[in-house]
Amino acid sequence: MADHSIKMLAPDVNRAVAESVSQRLGIPLTKTHMKRDETGEVLFTIGESVRDQDIYIIVQIGSGEVNDRVLELLIMINAAKTASARRITVVIPSFPYARQDRRDKSRAPITAKLMADMLTTAGCDHVVTMDLHASQIQGFFDVPVDNLYAEPSVVRYIKENCDYKNAIIVSPDAGGAKRAAGLAEDLDLNFALIHKERAKANEVSRMLLVGDVTDKTCIIVDDMADTCGTLVKAASILMGHRARNVIAIVTHGVLSGNAIANINNSQLEKLVCTNTVPFQAKMKLCPKLDVIDISYVLAESIRRLHNGESISYLFKSHVL
Amino acid sequence: MSNNLVIFGGDSHPKLVAQICAQLDVQPSKVELGKFSNGETSIAVKSSVREKDVYVIQSGCGHVNDTFMQLLILISACKSASASRVTAVIPYFCYSRQPDIPYTAKGAPIISQRKSSGSASASTPAATPTAGGKTVTTTQRPGADSPFKSLDSAIRSTIQSPTPVRPPPTTVGSSRIPMIPEGGKLNRSGGQQTPQPPSSTSAEAEELFNAQNAGYKLWVVQAGTLIANLLTAAGADHVITMDLHDRQFPGFFDVPVDNLYCKPLVQNYIHHCIPGYRDAVVVSPDAGGAKRATAVADALELSFAMIHKERRSQLLKGPPDATLTSGADIPSKPLLQHNPPPAGAPALHRSGSSSSVSSASSSKFVQTTMIVGDVRGKTCILVDDLVDTSYTITRAAVLLKDQGATAVYAIATHGVFSGDALERIKRSPIDKIVVSNTIPQERTLAVLGKHRVDILDVSRVFGEAIRRIHNGESISMLFEYGW
Numbered sequence: 001m002a003d004h005s006i007k008m009l010a011p012d013v014n015r016a017v018a019e020s021v022s023q024r025l026g027i028p029l030t031k032t033h034m035k036r037d038e039t040g041e042v043l044f045t046i047g048e049s050v051r052d053q054d055i056y057i058i059v060q061i062g063s064g065e066v067n068d069r070v071l072e073l074l075i076m077i078n079a080a081k082t083a084s085a086r087r088i089t090v091v092i093p094s095f096p097y098a099r100q101d102r103r104d105k106s107r108a109p110i111t112a113k114l115m116a117d118m119l120t121t122a123g124c125d126h127v128v129t130m131d132l133h134a135s136q137i138q139g140f141f142d143v144p145v146d147n148l149y150a151e152p153s154v155v156r157y158i159k160e161n162c163d164y165k166n167a168i169i170v171s172p173d174a175g176g177a178k179r180a181a182g183l184a185e186d187l188d189l190n191f192a193l194i195h196k197e198r199a200k201a202n203e204v205s206r207m208l209l210v211g212d213v214t215d216k217t218c219i220i221v222d223d224m225a226d227t228c229g230t231l232v233k234a235a236s237i238l239m240g241h242r243a244r245n246v247i248a249i250v251t252h253g254v255l256s257g258n259a260i261a262n263i264n265n266s267q268l269e270k271l272v273c274t275n276t277v278p279f280q281a282k283m284k285l286c287p288k289l290d291v292i293d294i295s296y297v298l299a300e301s302i303r304r305l306h307n308g309e310s311i312s313y314l315f316k317s318h319v320l
Numbered sequence: 321m322s323n324n325l326v327i328f329g330g331d332s333h334p335k336l337v338a339q340i341c342a343q344l345d346v347q348p349s350k351v352e353l354g355k356f357s358n359g360e361t362s363i364a365v366k367s368s369v370r371e372k373d374v375y376v377i378q379s380g381c382g383h384v385n386d387t388f389m390q391l392l393i394l395i396s397a398c399k400s401a402s403a404s405r406v407t408a409v410i411p412y413f414c415y416s417r418q419p420d421i422p423y424t425a426k427g428a429p430i431i432s433q434r435k436s437s438g439s440a441s442a443s444t445p446a447a448t449p450t451a452g453g454k455t456v457t458t459t460q461r462p463g464a465d466s467p468f469k470s471l472d473s474a475i476r477s478t479i480q481s482p483t484p485v486r487p488p489p490t491t492v493g494s495s496r497i498p499m500i501p502e503g504g505k506l507n508r509s510g511g512q513q514t515p516q517p518p519s520s521t522s523a524e525a526e527e528l529f530n531a532q533n534a535g536y537k538l539w540v541v542q543a544g545t546l547i548a549n550l551l552t553a554a555g556a557d558h559v560i561t562m563d564l565h566d567r568q569f570p571g572f573f574d575v576p577v578d579n580l581y582c583k584p585l586v587q588n589y590i591h592h593c594i595p596g597y598r599d600a601v602v603v604s605p606d607a608g609g610a611k612r613a614t615a616v617a618d619a620l621e622l623s624f625a626m627i628h629k630e631r632r633s634q635l636l637k638g639p640p641d642a643t644l645t646s647g648a649d650i651p652s653k654p655l656l657q658h659n660p661p662p663a664g665a666p667a668l669h670r671s672g673s674s675s676s677v678s679s680a681s682s683s684k685f686v687q688t689t690m691i692v693g694d695v696r697g698k699t700c701i702l703v704d705d706l707v708d709t710s711y712t713i714t715r716a717a718v719l720l721k722d723q724g725a726t727a728v729y730a731i732a733t734h735g736v737f738s739g740d741a742l743e744r745i746k747r748s749p750i751d752k753i754v755v756s757n758t759i760p761q762e763r764t765l766a767v768l769g770k771h772r773v774d775i776l777d778v779s780r781v782f783g784e785a786i787r788r789i790h791n792g793e794s795i796s797m798l799f800e801y802g803w
Contacts, residue, residue: 037738038738038739039381039382039383039384039414039736039738040383040384040385040386041384041385041414041415042385042543062358063357063358063359064358064359065359065385065386066358066359066360066361067359067360067361067383067385067386067388067389067390068383068385068386070385070389071385071388071389072385074546074550075543075546078543078545078546082545096360097360100360103400105364106365106368106401107364107365107366107368107369107397107398107401108363108364108365108397109363109365109393109394109396109397109400110396110400111360111361111393111396113396113400114392114393114396114553114554117553117554118392118550118553118554120553121546121549121550121552121553122546122549122550226357226358227357254358256356256357256358256359257357257358
């Protein structure tokens with residue numbers, strides 16, 4: 001790898017994935033300096049020349065002070081742009097505000113579109129993300145977007161860590177059916193679906209199971225786990241239908257609010273998240289959490305992007 | 321007031337929003353502002369804005385990034401809900417101060433280093449930057465590009481063995497100049513980032529910005545253009561603000577920017593609330609604010625004084641070296657050197673100070689402050705556009721009192737008062753501090769008491785500006801007469 005023409009930047013917080021990508025590629029992260037004053041305004045400086053270089057900015061934005069991280073990212077992009085970088089790629093495995101992607105209520109903002117506009121305004125030329133909440137978000141951008149998949153890594157995790165021959169893939173809602181069905185096909189397993197019946201007046205909405213889970217290991221698959229209310233309900237329904245055990249695998253483990261308490265009190269045996277969203281601190285509080293490392297997927301995509309090779313391989317196969 | 325006008329307020333300064341709406345005799349329109357459980361901002365606009373003239377009032381105070389994102393999302397929501405025009409009203413504009421690297425007389429930037437005497441990196445002869453306690457020495461050869469190689473290898477070696485973090489020192493000044501503080505704590509916790517007054521650094525950062533790396537100068541981000549572009553990208557058609565720190569800021573925008581002035585209010589205050597104002601002296605606390613202060617002084621026909629800070633280096637006795645900035649606290653290292661210094665011996669230094677680079681920069685620089693103008697026996701009125709850490713005005717007040725001023729008033733448009741600024745002002749000899757309410761001032765009143773603080777109300781200026789812009793009238797008279 002021609003490492004004199006590539007530089008990788010990361011902010012000073014949430015650097016775990018960036019550091020592991022840097023180790024994987026054998027290229028140190030560029031020295032940078034980030035200073036914040038009491039109001040939160042950020043002053044960012046790049047310590048090396050980035051003139052005419054291929055810049056990759058690796059950030060993890062998930063929960064907590066999301067707006068701070070977003071503005072820091074924008075300022076980092078702008079710093080590289082005004083320092084005459086040749087191309088700036090933002091590697092942002094968990095895209096912030098992705099859930100606000102349509103006007104489902106009157107006058108709701110489409111903040112995902114605003115995020116796309118802000119990234120391009122700041123100077124980003126390319127975006128690499130993973131498991132976008134809706135893959136149509138790629139259309140919000142005028143610049144190329146590479147939406148990577150966590151699925152190959154999830155498949156490998158299941159093969160290595162679960163008794164998967166006796167398992168069944170479950171989608172916790174109708175919207176995720178396509179994702180779960182695709183995974184089931186890859187593993188050659190059966191598939192089940194939990195459907196929320198629309199509530200009538202004076203009735204609580206019920207959740208119905210479509211499919212048979214008797215005496216099986218249920219693997220619930222979803223793209224995001226935020227407060228985990230849905231996952232917890234799904235787990236108790238599955239156990240109520242005499243499943244053997246229930247584990248959940250999600251790509252983005254946001255885990256905000258009461259999530260940890262909900263998981264600890266639930267019938268889930270395990271919740272596995274990838275490290276797109278940093279949640280290492282929460283692992284101490286919740287023994288049911290486990291992590292799938294996808295930094296090698298990002299590292300391989302950066303390598304291929306820099307060398308001008310195809311990344312289609314990453315959509316189907318996991319990286320060794 | 322036509323029913324075509326819709327005003328939304330963000331949650332950074334609800335009191336000012338209410339006051340502005342009272343001036344206009346409209347109700348602020350309903351919007352639900354909050355946060356999702358994962359920290360993302362949540363906005364729900366509750367009244368129709370289709371084909372309306374929308375004004376979004378949000379001051380850039382409090383938690384800046386949160387208020388700024390809230391402003392952007394609210395503008396975007398209104399725009400995509402078919403508002404005919406969206407104006408952003410930002411009384412205090414965040415990110416408007418752009419850090420400026422100080423320059424020498426020759427025009428080269430000064431990159432000042434301040435190393436505490438106990439730092440490990442200072443003990444070795446600083447012919448080359450040290451890396452986390454390890455010394456990487458290279459001998460100088462004619463024409464060698466060793467600064468780059470040694471720095472490069474030093475950086476790589478620090479990657480393998482990162483320097484342990486050091487506890488943060490006391491706050492280093494109020495400067496937004498990117499100087500290296502004496503040490504710092506790198507907050508690597510994966511979760512919340514608590515704001516630390518000094519920034520994070522370590523020996524790596526020190527050598528990073530080491531002026532010995534003569535090939536690469538610091539590249540500092542100036543967020544002004546970015547912020548302007550973000551506001552336009554979100555959909556703002558017009559921006560109204562007050563007393564922008566940088567007068568050229570409106571040029572960064574593609575949309576019209578109305579920069580209102582607090583000056584008429586300040587003049588009015590001086591005229592009515594400062595006893596014996598005709599004998600008072602308007603003082604500018606630094607050279608940059610001289611123009612602002614003279615404008616006030618001329619309007620009221622008062623005399624004027626200025627506080628001038630000078631930094632002069634004591635030395636510069638050695639041979640002139642074009643590559644090095646004059647007076648910077650670094651040992652001289654001419655690129656051509658025929659006798660490499662023996663390892664362990666101090667490299668050539670400019671002055672007769674001790675051999676270690678750890679000697680405080682104060683021995684190299686003499687900083688004098690002086691007053692240009694006469695203040696003895698007079699009431700002094702300090703005029704500035706904003707007070708942040710309050711180092712500037714408190715130091716100025718001490719100086720003025722030393723020089724015989726009888727009373728010191730400090731008038732500033734924006735009272736940011738970050739950190740322990742208010743406590744500092746309380747201890748200082750400032751008799752009265754006057755700020756406008758572009759930023760909420762409840763804490764100021766609580767800490768200093770209402771006898772030491774006066775608040776200028778800008779809601780009338782903004783209300784009148786909004787009314788005139790909505791009606792398509794001129795706002796020029798606001799610049800002269802206030803409201």
